[in-house]
Amino acid sequence: MKTVFWDFDGVILDSMKVRDYGFEKIFEKFSPEKVQKLIQYHRENGGLSRYVKIKYFFNEILGQDISESMVNQYANAFSLIMRRELTNPDNLIDETVKFIKNNYTNFNFHIVSGSDQDELRFLCEELNLSHFFLSIHGSPTPKTQLVGDIMRQKEYNLSTSCLIGDSKNDYDAAQSNGIAFYGYNNEKIKDLGVLYIQTFEEFTLS
Structure with a gap:
């Protein structure tokens, strides 16, 4: 090679537990049961981006549409948490x-x-x-x-x-x-x- x-x-x-926490935090206003379905999807699809997972949460779990601008807002909120939590060596x-x-x-x-x-x-x-x-x-x-x-x-x-x-x-x-x-x-x-x-x-x- x-x-x-x-x-x-x-x-x-x-980083899995920290990313679990990130999704729980940005979606804390939603049903915990629904968020746990997203966490399960997240764990089973580690290689997919947060953009895909945020869309999945709204489209598939909640049965709602979501605009690209809202996807980006949630993704940015998630990123702020990750930057704070994941810099620990x-x-x-x-x-x-x-x-x-x-x-x-x-x-x-x-x-x-x-x-x-x-x-x-x-x-x-x-x-x-x-x-x-x-x-x-x-x-x-x-x-x-x-x-x-x-x-x-x-x-x-x-x-x-x-x-x-x-x-x-x-x-x-x-x-x-x-x-x-x-x-x-x-x-x-x-x-x-x-x-x-x-x-x-x-x-x-x-």
Whole structure:
């Protein structure tokens, strides 16, 4: 392998509980039962952006329409909470960060995330991660498109590129672009028959 696309949440940063809290907070005026349905959807679709999840909450759970401007208002409120809560380095997944630090000079590392791009870059700066990656990209651009765009721009070889993620959405992004996929930090993803990283302490990119 020469090129690695990294998912962020659940792979580099243990952020699920904080993001649960973020959705609960921005939708605190709505029925707790309805919000819990969103939390379940959020946990099952870690690779999807908050924009998609906010629309899902209104369209599918509440049965209501929502304008793009309102989606952006909720997304901005969510981002403010994330910027405040996720800059704690205790949320970093140590074994992943150690692997990245030890290998970033030997590979082309890129972050492709469902997280908001501006927020993602802010967090990477605050957590001293930015210099390990050639680029850091997030939503609202879908992950499948992010990977494809970088592959074309950099003229990377499909056979020497892979994506490391913790959700089916990550797997789909790899499959759509014809590159290898490694699952991590989500035992359920093994059901897809994928290569799986039990721990980065025993993992080597070959």
